[in-house]
Amino acid sequence: MAKILIPYGTTEGQTARIAEYISDVLQARGHRADTLDLKHADHDLPEGYDGVIVGASIHAGKHEGFVADFVRRNRDALEHMPAALFSVSLSAHADPEEAQKYVSEFEDATGWHPSTVAVFGGALLYTQYGFLKRMMMKEIVSSQGSADTDTGRDYIYTEWDGVRRFAEEFVAALERNPAPE
Numbered sequence: 001m002a003k004i005l006i007p008y009g010t011t012e013g014q015t016a017r018i019a020e021y022i023s024d025v026l027q028a029r030g031h032r033a034d035t036l037d038l039k040h041a042d043h044d045l046p047e048g049y050d051g052v053i054v055g056a057s058i059h060a061g062k063h064e065g066f067v068a069d070f071v072r073r074n075r076d077a078l079e080h081m082p083a084a085l086f087s088v089s090l091s092a093h094a095d096p097e098e099a100q101k102y103v104s105e106f107e108d109a110t111g112w113h114p115s116t117v118a119v120f121g122g123a124l125l126y127t128q129y130g131f132l133k134r135m136m137m138k139e140i141v142s143s144q145g146s147a148d149t150d151t152g153r154d155y156i157y158t159e160w161d162g163v164r165r166f167a168e169e170f171v172a173a174l175e176r177n178p179a180p181e
């Protein structure tokens with residue numbers, strides 16, 4: 001049994017849901033998986049994990065700064081263990097090139113170049129946004145030519161099958177190359 005940590009940053013909650021889903025997939029494979037909301041934790045990587053999957057979401061073109069801080073602070077450890085990054089954005093659904101650009105910028109800013117990276121579609125949670133955020137997101141989405149402008153409902157773009165495959169591939173690689181006891 002491997003122990004895997006899933007530290008993440010989230011602003012409206014979709015990255016937290018994806019982190020929990022990854023944790024469920026890993027636990028179904030017989031491993032221990034702990035999620036860690038970085039906003040409420042101190043920033044040192046806890047000891048005793050065999051692998052780490054970092055998650056972050058995009059707002060105004062950037063991942064959460066506190067996730068970048070966490071990665072910079074623990075970069076050395078992340079580089080010496082199986083570690084992956086997933087990035088959550090609307091671009092991952094609508095404009096994958098843009099989503100990759102956000103990842104490259106995160107890598108440049110942190111100096112961490114994980115061997116495994118995934119981008120996942122996030123969510124437009126109109127019903128949970130305050131008035132200004134709702135109007136702003138509707139405006140942005142509409143200016144991009146999308147029809148997803150009904151602010152009376154939410155739109156979820158996360159493809160859960162892709163998330164499950166990402167988690168299964170990560171753990172399969174870990175099972176092939178377990179950390180020495």
Ligand SMILES: Cc1cc2nc3c(=O)[nH]c(=O)nc-3n(C[C@H](O)[C@H](O)[C@H](O)COP(=O)(O)O)c2cc1C
Nearest residue numbers: 010011012013014015057060061089090091122123
């Ligand atoms: C205020 C705001 C700004 C956003 N800016 C971007 C952006 O610049 N690019 C993008 O692809 N997605 C953008 N998004 C979409 C978010 O990445 C998406 O809603 C994601 O699911 C948020 O994840 P979280 O719920 O874990 O915070 C934005 C969303 C909000 C609410």
